[in-house]
Amino acid sequence: MASLNSSNNGDFRSSNLTDSVPKKQKNGIAGAEETLDRISQLPDSLLVQILSLLPTKDAVASCASSKRWRYLWTSIYNFLFISIDCKKAENFMSFVDHVLTHSTCSKIKKFQLDLGYTSGLKISQWISFAVERKVEDVVLCSYDDDLSFELPISICTCSSLITLDWSCCVVDKESVIEWKYLKSLKLNYIFIDDDDIAKILSGCPALETLELSSFDGFRRLEITSSNLKRLTLDRYWWFYGRVEDPLEIIAPYLQHLEILGDLDYLTCRLVNVSSLIDGRLTFSITCITDIWGVDPDAAEHSCADYHQNFRNLVLDYLQKLSYVTELIIGRWLAEQLNGVSLPKLRCKCLTLEMNVTKHNLYGVASLLRTSPLLETLNIHLGAELNNFRCQLELSYLAKGDTISLQSWISGIVFPNLxxxxxxxxIAECFKRWFGRGNDKLFELSEFLLKNAMALKKFVIVSERRICRECLESCESRYLSRLAKKLLDSPTSSMKFVIIYQESASE
Structure with missing residues (x-):
């Protein structure tokens, strides 16, 4: 602790604060002070730009650095308020009110609220403040799925808005949506009916990207604007009971489509997606025998028809996407391809997001057989979040145990691969998963080496990490062993290399 010495004239002076500090720590303090001094010499506009990149709590705390910094935070144009930084809701609301009251910024670039608690009244006031300052980007994140926030009236006609990311949103039936310059809209944990989604889309003539996650309500998504090019549907979340009607997607100008996550029992029908360039289909749909609330006897009786509907759905997807040049396929879809006659695919880049196992090898082989233009194949090994399979699925997926790729795709070569x-x-324990006899990755890799005549490189990327489950470096051990085994495999290309890359875990 620093001591204070009294002089004869009554003046108080601090003793040397660094006298008792170790030399190494002195150097650190001196270095930090020198860095702060150098930063303080920058012009105000640049310092405000730096502070605007920080969470608002840290930007405000900078006022204690020196007199030079005392009021700089009041000019920041990005605001990020995180409620969990305060233990009490009252403290959080007081802090936000204090910051906004002292703000001198005339135009807000980004306004973000990360909420675990608070009242709707305050949210409306804060959003209205941002709207008055011509905010461009608004983000409202909620950590509580049970919270819901009605879209404030002030933001519904915000002409300066360019991006909106809103969680737990409720749209007032009487509200008018006018977002003339909005380009990106993300809605999370939302129940919205057909009329509301149509009203939103008609009020966003410049919209380019629409992302809906954990959604329910609407069953018709019609996109008529030629500006909207990208659509993402991620996870179905039933709010008020199950409705078996499919979701119809009519989007003739759409170029990029992603359907991913657990859709529970929801089926999406692609009515018109004739302009697609690339697609990602990594969703999963639950078998009727695993749907909560369905009578077990009735489910068992309907199971076969249910899976036939799955196969018809998947076939329709691949027909509608047969002309795309880039395609990403997930584990569930690949497992539905047993007995399905696939259309020819014009895909040049195919990504498989799955562990290659006996359950999906048949489907993977079918995709490869029908992709003669394929130039790039990526396999992203991934954890299976929902791996429930009914007895019917297990019976026909077992075919992967006996399938011979060479006979199944006999006479097929890959001249463009x-x-x-x-x-x-990083989320998978390779020792546990591949120790079950499920692994078919080597078999697939060896087959491709034999038949890819133009192959230039085979890259294997691993992360050097200690697995939390087995407490070993299971990933790098598995993938390095795969690379070594492939070095001894026969190949048809004479000008290719196998590259094994290993990076340290962050």
Missing amino acids: KNLKVVGC
Whole structure:
């Protein structure tokens, strides 16, 4: 602790604060002070730009650095308020009110609220403040799925808005949506009916990207604007009971489509997606025997028809996407391809987001057989979040145990395949998963080496890490062993290399 010495004239002076500090720590303090001094010499506009990149709590705390910094935070144009930084809701609301009251910024670039608690009244006031300052980007994140926030009236006609990311949103039936310059809209944990989604889309003539996650309500998504090019549907979340009607997607100008996550029992029908360039289909749908609330006897009786509907759905997807040049396929879809006659695919880049196992090898082989233009194949090994399979599925998926790729795709070569890439998954315990006899990755890799005449490189990417489950470096051990085994495999290309890359875990 620093001591204070009294002089004869009554003046108080601090003793040397660094006298008792170790030399190494002195150097650190001096270095930090020198860095702060150098930063303080920058012009105000640049310092405000730096502070605007920080969470608002840290930007405000900078006022204690020196007199030079005392009021700089009042000019920041990005605001990020995180409620969990305060233990009490009252403290959080007081802090936000204090910051906004002292703000001198005339135009807000980004306004973000990360909420675990608070009242709707305050949210409306804060959003209205941002709207008055011509905010461009608004983000409202909620950590509580049970919270819901009605879209404030002030933001519904915000002409300066460019991006909106809103969680737990409720749209007032009487509200008018006018977002003339909005380009990106993300709605999370939302129940919205057909009329509301149509009203939103008609009020966003410049919209380019629409992302809906954990959604329910609407069953018709019609996109008529030629500006909207990208659509993402991620996870179905039933709020008020199950409705078996499919979701119809009519989007003739759409170029990029992603359907992913657990859709529970929801089926999406692609009515018109004739302009697609690329697609990602990594969703899963639950078998009727695993749907909560369905009578077990009735489910068992309907199971076969249910899976036939799955296969018809998947076939329709691949027909509608047969002309795309880039395609990403997930584990569930690949498992539905047993007995399905696939259309020819014009895909040049195919990514498989799955562990290659006996359950999906048949489907993977079918995709490869129908992709004669394929130039790049990526395999992203990934954890299976929902791996429930009914008895009917297990019976026909067992075919992967006996399938011979060479006989199944006999006479098929890949004259255009130049690049192969396998990427590990940090969420997977390779020792546990591949120790069950499920692994078919080597078999697939060896087959491709034999038949890819123009192959240039086979890249295997691993992360050097200690697995939390087995407490070993299971990923790098598995993938390095795969690379070594492939070195001894026969190949049809004489000008290719196997590259094994290993990076340290961050």
